[in-house]
Amino acid sequence: MNDNEENIYNNENIGNSNSNSSSNGNDSNNGDNAVNKAKLKFHIITFGCQMNVADSEMIAGTLMKMGYEKTGSKAEADLVLINTCAVRAKPEAKVYSHLGDLVKLRDIKPSLMIGICGCVAQKERENIIKQFPYVDLVFGPQSIGELPRLIALADKAIAKKLIKLSQMKKQDGVKSDLKMKRKFKGARVYGDFESSGDNLPEKDVSRESDFKAYITIMRGCNNFCSYCVVPYTRGREKSRPFDVIVKEAEELVRSGYKEITLLGQNVNSYHGDGGETFADLLERIDSIEGHFYIRFMTSHPKDLSERLIDVMAFARHIAPHVHLPFQSGSTRILELMNRRYSREHYIDLIEKIKSRIKNVTLTTDVITGFPQETEDDFNDTVSLLNYVKYDSAFLFFYSEREGTAALSIDGAVPLKTRLARLERLVQLQMEITFDINRSMKGEIHEGIVEGIAPKSEKELSIRTYDNHVVIAKAPDGTKNYTGEFVKVKITQGFNFVLKGEIL
Numbered sequence: 121m122n123d124n125e126e127n128i129y130n131n132e133n134i135g136n137s138n139s140n141s142s143s144n145g146n147d148s149n150n151g152d153n154a155v156n157k158a159k160l161k162f163h164i165i166t167f168g169c170q171m172n173v174a175d176s177e178m179i180a181g182t183l184m185k186m187g188y189e190k191t192g193s194k195a196e197a198d199l200v201l202i203n204t205c206a207v208r209a210k211p212e213a214k215v216y217s218h219l220g221d222l223v224k225l226r227d228i229k230p231s232l233m234i235g236i237c238g239c240v241a242q243k244e245r246e247n248i249i250k251q252f253p254y255v256d257l258v259f260g261p262q263s264i265g266e267l268p269r270l271i272a273l274a275d276k277a278i279a280k281k282l283i284k285l286s287q288m289k290k291q292d293g294v295k296s297d298l299k300m301k302r303k304f305k306g307a308r309v310y311g312d313f314e315s316s317g318d319n320l321p322e323k324d325v326s327r328e329s330d331f332k333a334y335i336t337i338m339r340g341c342n343n344f345c346s347y348c349v350v351p352y353t354r355g356r357e358k359s360r361p362f363d364v365i366v367k368e369a370e371e372l373v374r375s376g377y378k379e380i381t382l383l384g385q386n387v388n389s390y391h392g393d394g395g396e397t398f399a400d401l402l403e404r405i406d407s408i409e410g411h412f413y414i415r416f417m418t419s420h421p422k423d424l425s426e427r428l429i430d431v432m433a434f435a436r437h438i439a440p441h442v443h444l445p446f447q448s449g450s451t452r453i454l455e456l457m458n459r460r461y462s463r464e465h466y467i468d469l470i471e472k473i474k475s476r477i478k479n480v481t482l483t484t485d486v487i488t489g490f491p492q493e494t495e496d497d498f499n500d501t502v503s504l505l506n507y508v509k510y511d512s513a514f515l516f517f518y519s520e521r522e523g524t525a526a527l528s529i530d531g532a533v534p535l536k537t538r539l540a541r542l543e544r545l546v547q548l549q550m551e552i553t554f555d556i557n558r559s560m561k562g563e564i565h566e567g568i569v570e571g572i573a574p575k576s577e578k579e580l581s582i583r584t585y586d587n588h589v590v591i592a593k594a595p596d597g598t599k600n601y602t603g604e605f606v607k608v609k610i611t612q613g614f615n616f617v618l619k620g621e622i623l
């Protein structure tokens with residue numbers, strides 16, 4: 121037994137010192153409580169898309185307002201939250217393996233509070249509650265605003281259990297101690313899974329970066345693509361007020377942020393409180409003075425308007441990059457996917473984008489092996505990928521997600537075929553990206569240094585305005601360039617990356 125453990129077991133006031141949150145969940149008291157107590161630490165493990173990253177920043181902001189301190193190490197933390205993604209099966213499985221590690225940490229530190237949030241928490245709450253009894257908190261993306269109240273409740277429940285354990289230890293001695301700890305059940309505190317997300321602490325954001333920021337402009341989705349769980353985990357579409365978003369963007373630019381990414385499951389269906397469209401919002405943010413880039417994610421082909429293309433064509437800050445998932449090149453499969461556009465509509469849109477937005481970068485998402493996908497349907501996907509020539513593509517094989525409409529579609533494609541088709545697309549896309557990258561040799565681009573290159577400490581990773589990643593040698597090895605604008609000349613193009621030199 122280590123010293124910390126001994127302290128935990130013998131501390132009569134453990135209930136009060138386990139959390140900095142007020143027991144009534146009133147935010148305004150939380151900061152004051154924190155002043156008098158040692159800072160507790162939190163660690164968030166985030167899976168999934170930028171929406172989840174943005175949610176984790178909101179959770180971090182809420183916890184810091186409560187007096188918690190961020191730590192990069194789960195072993196150091198008093199509270200570990202796993203912010204989960206349910207879109208694909210793999211990240212969901214990883215969550216369960218992280219939970220196994222956390223339960224070992226709980227053996228060492230019985231006061232450790234373990235929470236699961238995000239889409240898996242929303243979708244799999246009953247399973248989590250049944251299979252992982254040591255989890256203290258479970259809450260969905262719509263109930264992040266409840267966090268102070270949930271932590272206060274969990275805190276009380278944990279305190280009671282620790283006191284009980286301490287008494288048992290006094291009676292039975294050290295031998296039964298480890299056994300009891302392993303049996304230590306979680307506080308079992310749950311958020312409101314029916315919450316409409318009206319009270320999200322959207323102002324309490326602790327940003328990971330001091331040069332690039334996410335602004336969530338809308339949440340949820342009304343589209344019900346037949347393979348997707350998002351409408352069930354994040355609820356229906358809800359847009360944030362136009363002026364609030366514009367003010368947030370102005371403040372970010374004023375405080376030196378160089379890249380703002382507007383986020384939403386389907387940004388194109390943004391609807392401001394005064395009837396403003398997404399094109400209006402982009403145009404307004406583009407009018408802010410300063411040197412900064414605007415990016416956005418994700419677009420739905422059925423909602424991307426011609427006006428949006430025009431706004432992008434004449435923009436000063438909006439990056440010339442459109443991520444436009446097509447998912448399948450076959451109209452028949454698109455219908456089964458409930459995507460509500462045809463192959464022809466998609467191609468028409470791409471042609472308009474290419475002809476009006478100068479040097480636009482195009483990226484996409486594709487699924488192989490959706491139920492009933494024949495070789496002909498798949499060849500339609502191959503031909504679309506070949507026709508558009510995306511700079512890069514996120515390619516996936518279809519994976520069944522419980523609760524989605526696609527599960528009831530007959531004609532499952534064997535897993536082997538789904539994977540073989542995926543492999544063919546990966547090969548094709550690598551060739552396309554390689555050709556595009558090679559053709560960029562000699563071009564000069566502006567970009568922002570995102571940090572040290574992953575494979576070499578002497579090189580920098582730069583994301584260009586048009587969303588290409590360039591690796592270039594740092595001009596001065598002792599200087600930190602992260603977050604700086606640079607001009608870079610492309611010297612070589614590879615499969616996945618560009619090499620360059622900073623001018």
Ligand code: SF4
Nearest residue numbers: 341343344345348350
């Ligand atoms: S648009 Fe379709 S794929 Fe995207 S979040 Fe909504 S339902 Fe899911």
